[in-house]
Amino acid sequence: MDAQDFWVVIVIGFCFQAQILSSQNFTCNPNDVKALEDFTSSLKTVIDGWGSSFSSDCCKWEGITCSSSFSLGIGLNNSIDTFRVVKLELPSKRLAGNLSASLGTLDQLRTLNLSQNYLIGTLPTALFHLRNLELLDLSFNDFSGPIPFGIDLPSIKFLDISQNLLNGSLPGSICDNNSTQLRVLNVAANYFSGNLPPGFGDCTSLEDLDLSTNYLTGTGDAIPKGLFGLRKLTQLSIQDNKLAGPLSEEFGNLINLVRLDISSNGFAGTIPDVFYSLEKLQYFVAHSNRFGGQIPPSLSSSSTLSLLNLRNNSLQGSIALNCSAMISLTSLDLGSNQFDGPIPSNLPSCRHLSDVNLARNNFTGEIPENFKNFHSLSYLSLSNCSLSNISSALQILQQCHNLTTLVLTFNFHGEQFPADPTLHFEKLKILIIAYCRLTGSIPQWLSTSSRLQLLDISWNQLEGTIPVWFGNFSNLFYLDISNNSLSGEIPRSLTGLWSLINGRSSTEEPSPDFPLFVWRVSGRGLQYNRVWSFRPTLDFSNNNLSGAIWPDFRKLRSLHVLDLKYNRLSGPIPTSLSEMVSLETLDLSHNELSGIIPPSLVDLSFLSKFSVAYNELYGVVPTGGQFLTFSSSSFEGNSLCGYDASPCPSGEDGPLGTWYGKSNKDYTGVIAGLGVGFVFGIACFVGIDRYVWTF
Known part of the structure; x- marks a missing residue:
């Protein structure tokens, strides 16, 4: 290149830069303006910053990026078509309504992101x-119908x-017409059905394929062979579908896989021994x-x-991990299988292993002695393993x-809860030792676990009193x-x-796919749960507790469940x-509580479960708020009226307590009369029924 050519290039570069820098004043193509106008007219909401009147400066609107014809390679000119x-x-803008087909006339559009809105149709x-x-990102909306x-x-x-x-069905032609540059395809969490299309094998540049949480089916060759030729694939997510049959050994051809999730399907047979070729695989989820x-x-x-x-x-069989080779393993979940024999004693030699779930297997014996060297261990679930x-x-x-x-x-059945002060x-x-029928009392050594957030020692045979030092657990949000x-x-x-x-x-949480423990669900047996799904709870039910309910419970404004029944x-x-x-839940049933149901409880706007059945309560059941939704079983076994099973007496002939639930103007005179009576005839009140004292 001679000097003259050099300066020509420099001048053109400055001109190009000036073209870009002048973008603050540019205007966009009138056809594009019309397309955007049609787009907004199909919405039920207004886009902030777009205004109600349209002009040719749409390149300044929020969410819009324009480019010149020069930069697009169309050719430089000074017409209005330049930009x-x-x-x-416009992600997360709370847009609602239909998506106009006019956006299809934006023929220079490179990016369209309308994710996390409320678009339909x-x-x-x-x-x-x-x-x-x-x-093209249209995720997290309410679009329906086929692709x-x-x-x-x-x-x-x-x-x-x-x-x-x-x-x-999923389109098999998604990579036809030379659409070979596709790197990420995500159709998860929809209602797609049918078999996986063999055309996915044409997406030779695909790196991330997510087909999870649909109704995709298939047996035998459930996964088309063409998919196993996607050598650039690093993530494959096909979990939560209806795929069945054996798992193909051709998975070993996906040599660049980093994450493979095939969980919640119907795959059967043995897991193929092909993982030697998957030298980059970090996550294998097949639960x-x-x-x-x-x-x-x-x-x-x-x-x-x-x-x-x-x-x-x-x-089944024994668990035989080669911990000397598994130098990267951090999370191991083998729960709910049929493994037997002793708990593998070599797990501590997996030097980075921190999360272990071996629950619901057929192990025998005790926790291995060399677990005392398990210094990387953070989460351990061994529930229902027949431990002693x-x-x-x-x-x-x-x-x-x-x-x-x-x-x-579900271990240690009938043993004594150790009171060893050295523990x-x-x-x-988080400590859960429930369903063990342990005897003894709540041990003092628990008081040293000052970081406890969740403690469950329910369904045992513990005696004695609730320790006062439970109140010192400043992080405790769940106590059962x-x-x-x-x-x-x-x-x-x-x-x-x-x-x-x-x-x-x-x-x-332990890890992206690690359930902490199995929890009971009424009528449904047991299920997996995570810590964040547990509502802040105090459950003292089914004991022999006595005394009063402290008024100071009012301070627990973040408590969701208070269960004191039986x-x-x-x-x-x-x-x-x-x-x-x-x-949300207040259960005081099957106790010896007396007096009335405080009318102020109708102010508990989140209350969905309430029961005071089988106590010694009387008076009118409060009306209003959530109390309108509670069945008669919430109040039976008392001397209450004003609910479906027990209407209150008409008129004013009933006991004084039944007047609760009326508006203040209904009994203001009564209260005034009682006040006068109190002043001039206090001696006469000695024999009056307890209902009077409810006022």
Whole structure:
């Protein structure tokens, strides 16, 4: 290049830069303006910053990016056609209504992102014929119907229509018409059905394919062979469908896979021994299928695998992990299978393993002695594993200094809850030792676990009183000591639980696909749950507790569930409970409570379950608020009236207590009369029925 050519290039560069910098004043093509106008007219909401009148300066509107014809390679001119809309990005703008087909006339559009809105209707066919479109994101809306037939998106690289109401079959021609640049395809969480189309094998550039949570079917060759030729694929998510049959050995051809999720399908047979070739695989999730046999050697010795989840299958035999090879393993979930023999004692040698779920298997014996060297262990669930010797188990596990979650339900049946004062779990946040029928009392060593957030020791045979030091657990948001034989008063210190006063403390989940424990659900047996799904709760039901309900419970404004049923609590229901503004469940049934139901409880606007059945209450059931939704079973077994099963007497001949629930003007005179009577005839009140004292 000579000097003259050099300066020509420089001048052209400055001109191009000036063209771009002048974009603050440019105007967009009138055809694009018309397309955007039609787009807004199909919406039920207004887009902030767009205004009600349209002008030619749409390139300045929020969410719009324009480019010049020069930069688009169309040719430089000074006409109004110079600037074209190349990006329309309005995610999370609460847009509602239909999507206009006019957007299909934005023929220079490269990016269209309308995700996380409230758009409805079918997908316009014209959108799938934009030849310059590179990114299309319509996820998290309410679009319905099928994907338009005859897709022609030769430039598309990113296509996300997940989290909608779309149905029909998946198009097999998505990579036809030279649409070979597609890298990300996400159609998850819709209602697509039928077989996986073989045409996916033409998407040779595909790196991320998410077909999860649909109704896709297939047996035998459920996954078309063409898909196994996608050598660039790093993530494959086909979980939560209806795919069945054996798992093809051709999965070993996907040599760049990093994450593979085939969970919640009907895959059966043995897991193929093909993981030696998957040298980049970090996550393998295959829970909730019908796999049998043993874990293949190539999987149990993978050096790259970080998360292995085979929960809820029919795998059997002993667990034989090659921990010296599995140097990356951090999360292991083999729960709900048919593994037998002893708990594998070599797990501590998996030096990065922190999350372990072996619950609901057929193990025998005790927790291995060398678990005391399990220094990386943070989460451990061994529920329903037929374990014995709880004293030894706790002595060993207390030496796991990073242990934050310990679940040992359905074990140690009938053993004594150890009271060993040397036990100490400094970092423990979650402790669940329920359904064990343990005897003894609540041990003092628990008081040293000051970080506890969730404690469940229900369904045992514990005696004695509730410790006063429970009130010192400032992070505790969930306490279940139900179905024991505890007696005495509820400690007043529990009304000062800091987390239930100021909001529950933050909780950390073990990993993206690691259920903490199995929890009971009325009428449905057991299910998996995570910490964040547990409502802030105090459950003291089915014990022998006595005394009053403290008015200071009103301070627990973040409590959602207060369950005190089947005890021997007495005295009135405190009016101050109406200040527990987050209550969803209040069960005081089967006690010895007396007096009236405080009318102020109608102010509990979130209350969905309420019962005071079988106490010694009288008067009118309050009306209004959530009380209009409660059935008669919530009030039976008392001397109450004003609900379906027991209407109140007409007129004013009933007991004075039945006047509660009327408006103030209905009994103002009565109260005044009683006041005068009190002043001039106090001696006459000695023999009056207790109903009078409710005022």
